[in-house]
Amino acid sequence: MGGYRFWSKWNVLTIAVGLALRFAIGAALTYTYDVHSWALTISNFEAGQGLYGVAGYNYTPPWGYFLGTFSHLAELVGISDFGTRATEFLPVEDYPYFLSAFVPSLEFVLAFKAMLFAFDLAAGYVLFRLVGDRTDDGGKASKAFALWFLFPSVIVVSAVGGMFDSISVILTMLCIMFMFRGRYFLAGGLFALAVSTKLFPAILVFLLVAYVLRRETDVRDAAVNIGQAVVGAGIILIVVFLPSVIQGDLGSSLSFLTSRASSSMGSGLGDIERYGTILAFVAIAVVAVILARGFRKEVSGDVDGRLLSVAMATLAVLFLYPPTPQYTLLLLPFLIYAAVAVDRAYLFPLVLLAVGSTVFVCYLNVMDLMTLSYYAGIPVPSDLAELVSDIDPNGPGIHLYDILYYSGALVQYAGIVSALAVYLKRDGSVGRVFHVDKSV
Amino acid sequence: MDRSELPLVMVAVAILAVLVAGELIVVTSDGSQYSASAAFDGSHLEYEVSAKGSKVYTVVVSDNDGYGDLGRLFIYYDPSYEEDLQEAVMAVGARSLDQEYQLKQIEAALKYRGVTVDGWLDAEGLRRTMDEGFPSDRPDGVIVVSGSLPSTVYSGHSDDKVIGWLEEGGRLFWAGARLGETYSTTERIVAVPGGQSLFLGAECLNPTGVSSALSEVAGGSKEILSLTNNEVLYAVNPSLLSEGRRSTVMGFTDGTYCSIASVSVGKGAVCIYGGDLSNNQRNDIAQTIAMGIVPGTTVVAYDEGTVTRGTVEGSIDVSGTGFRVYIYLGGYYPVYGTSVTL
Numbered sequence: 001m002g003g004y005r006f007w008s009k010w011n012v013l014t015i016a017v018g019l020a021l022r023f024a025i026g027a028a029l030t031y032t033y034d035v036h037s038w039a040l041t042i043s044n045f046e047a048g049q050g051l052y053g054v055a056g057y058n059y060t061p062p063w064g065y066f067l068g069t070f071s072h073l074a075e076l077v078g079i080s081d082f083g084t085r086a087t088e089f090l091p092v093e094d095y096p097y098f099l100s101a102f103v104p105s106l107e108f109v110l111a112f113k114a115m116l117f118a119f120d121l122a123a124g125y126v127l128f129r130l131v132g133d134r135t136d137d138g139g140k141a142s143k144a145f146a147l148w149f150l151f152p153s154v155i156v157v158s159a160v161g162g163m164f165d166s167i168s169v170i171l172t173m174l175c176i177m178f179m180f181r182g183r184y185f186l187a188g189g190l191f192a193l194a195v196s197t198k199l200f201p202a203i204l205v206f207l208l209v210a211y212v213l214r215r216e217t218d219v220r221d222a223a224v225n226i227g228q229a230v231v232g233a234g235i236i237l238i239v240v241f242l243p244s245v246i247q248g249d250l251g252s253s254l255s256f257l258t259s260r261a262s263s264s265m266g267s268g269l270g271d272i273e274r275y276g277t278i279l280a281f282v283a284i285a286v287v288a289v290i291l292a293r294g295f296r297k298e299v300s301g302d303v304d305g306r307l308l309s310v311a312m313a314t315l316a317v318l319f320l321y322p323p324t325p326q327y328t329l330l331l332l333p334f335l336i337y338a339a340v341a342v343d344r345a346y347l348f349p350l351v352l353l354a355v356g357s358t359v360f361v362c363y364l365n366v367m368d369l370m371t372l373s374y375y376a377g378i379p380v381p382s383d384l385a386e387l388v389s390d391i392d393p394n395g396p397g398i399h400l401y402d403i404l405y406y407s408g409a410l411v412q413y414a415g416i417v418s419a420l421a422v423y424l425k426r427d428g429s430v431g432r433v434f435h436v437d438k439s440v
Numbered sequence: 441m442d443r444s445e446l447p448l449v450m451v452a453v454a455i456l457a458v459l460v461a462g463e464l465i466v467v468t469s470d471g472s473q474y475s476a477s478a479a480f481d482g483s484h485l486e487y488e489v490s491a492k493g494s495k496v497y498t499v500v501v502s503d504n505d506g507y508g509d510l511g512r513l514f515i516y517y518d519p520s521y522e523e524d525l526q527e528a529v530m531a532v533g534a535r536s537l538d539q540e541y542q543l544k545q546i547e548a549a550l551k552y553r554g555v556t557v558d559g560w561l562d563a564e565g566l567r568r569t570m571d572e573g574f575p576s577d578r579p580d581g582v583i584v585v586s587g588s589l590p591s592t593v594y595s596g597h598s599d600d601k602v603i604g605w606l607e608e609g610g611r612l613f614w615a616g617a618r619l620g621e622t623y624s625t626t627e628r629i630v631a632v633p634g635g636q637s638l639f640l641g642a643e644c645l646n647p648t649g650v651s652s653a654l655s656e657v658a659g660g661s662k663e664i665l666s667l668t669n670n671e672v673l674y675a676v677n678p679s680l681l682s683e684g685r686r687s688t689v690m691g692f693t694d695g696t697y698c699s700i701a702s703v704s705v706g707k708g709a710v711c712i713y714g715g716d717l718s719n720n721q722r723n724d725i726a727q728t729i730a731m732g733i734v735p736g737t738t739v740v741a742y743d744e745g746t747v748t749r750g751t752v753e754g755s756i757d758v759s760g761t762g763f764r765v766y767i768y769l770g771g772y773y774p775v776y777g778t779s780v781t782l
Contacts, residue, residue, distance in 0.1 A: 039773050042773070043773035045466045046770075046775040047471050047552040047775040048469055048470040048472075049548055050469075051466060054545045054548050054549060055545060055719050061463070064462075065458075065460075065463040066459060068461070068465035068466040068469075069458045069461045069462035069465065070462070072462075072465050074494075075493030075494040075495075075748075075749075076493070076494075080494040080495050080746045080747075081746075082770070082771070082772070082773040083773065084771070084772050085772050087654070087692070090654045090670055091652075091654060093652070093670075094652055102668075122454075126451060133444075174448060174451065174452050178452075181442070183445075186449075190452060193455075193456075239459075243463065252535060255535060
């Protein structure tokens, strides 16, 4: 470790402001559709049905296991009421959005989100360490930490959306940092856990293999290192999926492979979307292989820094297939690293992502007030119901929700494209040596 | 290990520890962390609720107007017979909610509410069961969510086996389409226009595309039983039932149709759940069967509270006999239920 430390006054201030924002926003706004499903998942396994015995949980097992630990802690502190089904808000279920009149209780929401905030913080810490280790500059590390922990879409994805993408970010970053240190067994295990938590890091597998091949001049050494990573990954996969195999739920536990990515922005175009999705991901995989091959063929330079750069580009290519906003969290640490340690030009896509993804998450605005309204009376439920019905999105014309949804998505997309544009302008030529620019 | 590596290793280990601890909790949770019981001394109902964690609970005391408890409970499923179901709308990533999956989940949901399914019947098995009558003084019940009864028990005539079975006391729990308007063979669905009258004495089932009910049925059943399904397609309009029919309605209403209605048929009953197959409908089927819904059901008292890492005792003042007591934990996120008739 260089001459920098995490518990500096700036980082403490960042943590204080970040947590205050998260708890304030998290208490006020909740996307009930997903948070309700986490409460349902917990009640299902508490009833002895595991994760997949009765419907409710549609992800791979790791997130369900995190919910297992959360449920235990929540009940230890006396959280007994997970929520209600609010008759006042039933009309929202007929709107053309994923909305639920199951309203999680305020106590459940705050406790649950506190766990997500802890993951946000841990991801920020890992990014701090990554930037610090790479630049040996505590100031840049703190900037990166602040950019992450105060990044609007990072805040609202956990505080409003109740989504757990930060876990995948932590695991992916840790994997790469342990690879830098030659800890391939650990890196393999963490990568497997990252991929089995959310599929998207899988796109980096070609690049990570290329990294090992590039670092080791001896093919046998490279094979041994890859073998260690595979063993680590295998052990984690056994730990994660063994209960599903034993209980015959393996099919259910893997259903996200075909559904999560294909739903993406949910255009509703049926087969065109379905087959188009498959073709798009095949094309993305081909580009990922090309990028990894280019990386492998580079003959000199800062291998670790180049890995981070190409990883950023690979993820940006992945998200050219339009993602929902929480997915872009995986791209952010790489982009933040690039903006802080490589080139300030990367700040532009960050700004676009900050605006676009945040609007994209919060496009339902007043409808996200249901928990606060039902449990704290702010506003009273009948007033909120009236407000919601006044702006009935089933009515004719263009609605605020649609404007926010599509404008947020477009700006987010512009952020992804501009990140690639900056990359191509700066590092696009194959074989170009990547240098960490300490003057930034 | 490099000292600078330690914090990163600690983060990795902490995440793995949280994961594995949660995995153990998920895998070992079997519902045994909850229990409840009730006793009646003639004027007071004493109850006891226990939990190792923290949960809200509800104690529901109902008078079933002389209807006894169910004896055996069966599920009808025969994939060789046609079904009359609309495709259920599912969440992203969710397994398609077909008939078999819905039934398996109903069975599971009943199990953790303390109700055991005695078996699955195919079309022929259903005929045999209805033929043999009730082995005890308690009637049988059958859950059917195929949207169409098989031709082995129903063909659109008043002397069909299922009608006789209901007249003798059988209880049919029904969902998926309008009751009696079709029957199924191994090859097709056969329409029976007006067939619902054979069961209900009137044409009172929701035939329209209007499905969402946005109000609660009077009496508070939605809150007391944590009912969730607000779909009323195929549901009963109780105002069209003839005077001779007893009925109980629960859940949600659009002002005309009710999401749950138990209607008498002779000595037996049909309980009709509105809407296409759904998770909410499954919850309501399990919850109402566990609480013992019959056409005369009246909730005479209820109590609710919170139990945290221990046992809570309480009492409810009631008079009379033959009460059905249903205790469940978790509210709208149920994790345990048990019932007893006192």
